[in-house]
Amino acid sequence: MIHPMLGEAWLAMGANRLRTALTMLGMVIGVGAVVIMMAIGQGAQYAVQQTISTMGSNLFIVLSGSFTTAGVRSGSAGAPTLNVADAQTIAELDGVVNVAPTHQGTRQLVYGSQNWSSQVIGTTPEYLDARAWSIVNGAGFGDSDVRSATRVAIIGKTVAENLFGDDDPVGKTMRIQQNPFIVIGVLGSKGQNLDGRDQDDTVIIPLTTAQRKVFGTPFLGSVRMIMVQAESAETMPRTMESVTSLLRQRHRLREGVPDDFFMRNLSAAAESEAETTRTMSILLGAIASISLLVGGIGIMNIMLVSVTERTREIGIRMAIGARQRDILSQFLLEAVMISFAGCLLGLLLGLAIALAINAFTGMVIVISGSAALIAFVVAAGVGIFFGWYPAQKAARLDPIEALRYQ
């Protein structure tokens, strides 16, 4: 039964091509807009998630406190209130995966006739684990390097390009603050962070070497910053609380005395950005779906005209034995076919425009099967919903009246 009806619906669509095309256009624009908006929205989310994942997940940092001298306050990490032993005890807390005390600053690097200013991070091997940072060439340093303050360095991709050019940096010796460092590894690329800073413009050296040879330190063993990785986003607040109480206890702070350290949740900022893009894409999707609605109303309008125009045909069909449900499904099928065809064209148009946006602006777009599926389900829904009333109207015609209609 459905098979001959498909052919008839096709004939009916072809009978007035311009009208069918214009009716479809509403759906084309609606579905196209939804596809583009979803591609851009999901692309933005993907980009943010990529950035977050390069940063390392579930991270927070503990900064040493400020001090005040003659009314001048130093800002965070000004006072040497944190030390390596703090980091070691934090590592023993439940829910803590990695702990890396760090000391960082900007220094001039020299290799042969080249020089380059870069961020130097003194830390422990756990730092790379916490940030899920891999070494693509050479190797990392171990705990023994930290204990004996060896002069080894792992460099980021940007540093490797600027300082060593086409040479293989591994095994070469560069200088930081006049001290020779052997490059033992090159890091994998991470790209920009949320602030737009190049994360690959980095040199990582053992914490002890950094403190003794590069930055200097007021007290041996004091650190400015401890990076902590919690087990998961859910346990993060609890982990932060237990770190706070541990440090207050270790620093012998009585109740009522403010903390002598600061804590920053690195993931929180990123997550709020992700939330913003998500809200944005929902909003854009909602606006786009209004055009789908308008397209659906267009279908309903044209189907109503079609039913009136074809009243006599409906009468003939009824006279030769079409039941009400035959007429109903005929018109419903026509509406759904227009809707589907429009949807298919809209899908292609949307994809083409999304790809063009990607090609010309470099904006990240994500085309997902689920977006296409949603568009199709919505199109079928729109066809049935807006086709129902006209089809019902056709099915309920009185055959005698319909046959008499001129």
Place this chain on the structure above:
Amino acid sequence: MMQPVIRVAGLGKSYETAAGLFPALKGVDLDVRPGEFIAIMGPSGSGKSTFMNLLGCLDTPTVGDYFLAGENVAHMDKDALALLRNRTLGFVFQGFNLLPRMSLQDNVALPLVYAGVDRETRQAKARELLAKVGLGNYAESLPNRISGGQQQRVAIARALVNEPRLILADEPTGNLDSHTSEEIMRLFEELNGEGITIVLVTHEPDIAAHCKRQVRFLDGQIVSDQLTGDSA
């Protein structure tokens, strides 16, 4: 004696109008036996159209009974009536009423679509009937490519496609010139000769003369019922 194809008893139909209830048909009795060829005649407003709509299962009576092939259809629901129109009846209209976008073959096959017949059988049957009415070479043509007389032949082929018990023809020659009308009436006579029962509405005595029996309506009642050739 064979069971009548149509038995109508005390059939009445009234319409709601602004002036009150209008009785279009006032208690009609009629039997039509298999193989009959009947002309229903009468002026406009005599109730013959109302009567044909009832016979065609397009409408339901206000009072009375209508047995079609032995079955009382007076109070059937719409789907059951649609089934009767599809399987038991064949319609031929004054305006031919072919679907303009479909080929002649598809037009003839359309009742079979609603009967749920498969495509192969539909096409074979449609071609066979087009050949029978002399239009075997026009199967793929569209209705507007052929003459009125030819269109009416296609409509007759369509009416026959489901092997109905009864053909109902409502002024089938009303839109045709006298020569073509003669041809169409000869086709009806031929079909009747094969045993097909035909009820035909007309107001032209020439046309009615082709039928074996003439039933005359006036003011919603049958006023005469005689075999052709009897003195009027």
